[in-house]
Amino acid sequence: MPASTLLFVHPLYLAGPGDPFTVTFPLDTAPGWSRTxxxxxxxxxxxxxxxxxTHEPATGRGxxxxxxxxAPDGEPLxxxxxxxxxxxxxxxxFTTPLIDGLRSNHRDYLEGGPRHRPGSPTSLLAERGWWPNPNSPKGFHDQIAPDGRAYYRHRVGYQPPQAELEGQVPASWSMIAGSPHRPLWQADFTIGVPFYLLSHAAIALAVHPARRLRTEIPRANRPHVTTGRAAPAFFSLSAGEPPAPASAPDSTGAVGPRRR
Known part of the structure; x- marks a missing residue:
C-alpha cells in the first residue's frame, strides 16, 4: 500500500499525534474566539x-x-x-464541546440539559471493555484498555486544588498510552474539569479511530494497530456528541477535519 494512502487507524491512542489542524480548526471557526x-x-x-x-511546545509542560x-480574566479554576x-x-x-458548552455556561451538558449524556468517564469506558487494574499503584485507581496498552487513571484522596493546578501533585484524572512508567503520551485533568468534557475525551480515547498516513503511525506501534481504507461502522466525521458503544453505529463524534 502506498505511503501516501490515508488510513483509518485503531486504537487511536497508538496512532501518533496527528494533525494539529484537528484542534485549531474548530477554534479558528468558532464565533467570538480570539487567537493570538x-x-x-x-x-x-x-x-x-x-x-x-494554549499551545506551548517549547515549555515541555504539554x-x-x-x-x-x-470569572473573566480571573484565577484558574x-x-x-x-x-x-x-x-x-x-x-x-475536549476542546470542541467546550466551545459549545460555554455558550450556556455548561448548562446544556449538565443533567436536565438537552446535550446531557448519562454516565461517568469510568462507566463509559467500562461499557467498552476497559477493566479495573487490581495492581493499581497506592493512591490511584486505574482502568486498562482491552489490549493493555492504555490507562485511565483516577487519583484517590484529596489534594489542594491549587497544588494540582501548579503541577505539585498528581492530577485527579489522567489518560496514559503505553506504560504508566514509560508513557507514549499522557493527558492530565485537574479537579473542577467539567465532567462532560472528560467524558468526550474518554470516549475518543476508547472508540475513535484516527486518520493517518502509514508513515505517521509510530513505527513501534504499527504491530499493535489495525488499519483500513474504509471508515469503521461506528465512525462519523460530524462534530458534537461522542459515539455510543459499537452496537449503536449511528452515533457521531467530535473529530475535526484534516489539512494536507
Missing amino acids: ETADVLRYTSPCRRATV SWTVHGYH WAARFGTGTPAEITAA
Whole structure:
C-alpha cells in the first residue's frame, strides 16, 4: 500500500499525534474566539474570557493546555494538559464541546440539559471493555484498555486544588498510552474539569479511530494497530456528541477535519 494512502487507524491512542489542524480548526471557526500567536505561544480565548486553549511546545509542560476560570480574566479554576504525542483527536474531543458548552455556561451538558449524556468517564469506558487494574499503584485507581496498552487513571484522596493546578501533585484524572512508567503520551485533568468534557475525551480515547498516513503511525506501534481504507461502522466525521458503544453505529463524534 502506498505511503501516501490515508488510513483509518485503531486504537487511536497508538496512532501518533496527528494533525494539529484537528484542534485549531474548530477554534479558528468558532464565533467570538480570539487567537493570538507569538514565536513560542499560540493562544485562543473564549468570547466570555472564562476559558483559554494554549499551545506551548517549547515549555515541555504539554502540547496543549486548557484552562477554565472562575470569572473573566480571573484565577484558574481547572486545567487540562495534553502532553506531547497526545493524538489531536483526543484534544479536539475536549476542546470542541467546550466551545459549545460555554455558550450556556455548561448548562446544556449538565443533567436536565438537552446535550446531557448519562454516565461517568469510568462507566463509559467500562461499557467498552476497559477493566479495573487490581495492581493499581497506592493512591490511584486505574482502568486498562482491552489490549493493555492504555490507562485511565483516577487519583484517590484529596489534594489542594491549587497544588494540582501548579503541577505539585498528581492530577485527579489522567489518560496514559503505553506504560504508566514509560508513557507514549499522557493527558492530565485537574479537579473542577467539567465532567462532560472528560467524558468526550474518554470516549475518543476508547472508540475513535484516527486518520493517518502509514508513515505517521509510530513505527513501534504499527504491530499493535489495525488499519483500513474504509471508515469503521461506528465512525462519523460530524462534530458534537461522542459515539455510543459499537452496537449503536449511528452515533457521531467530535473529530475535526484534516489539512494536507
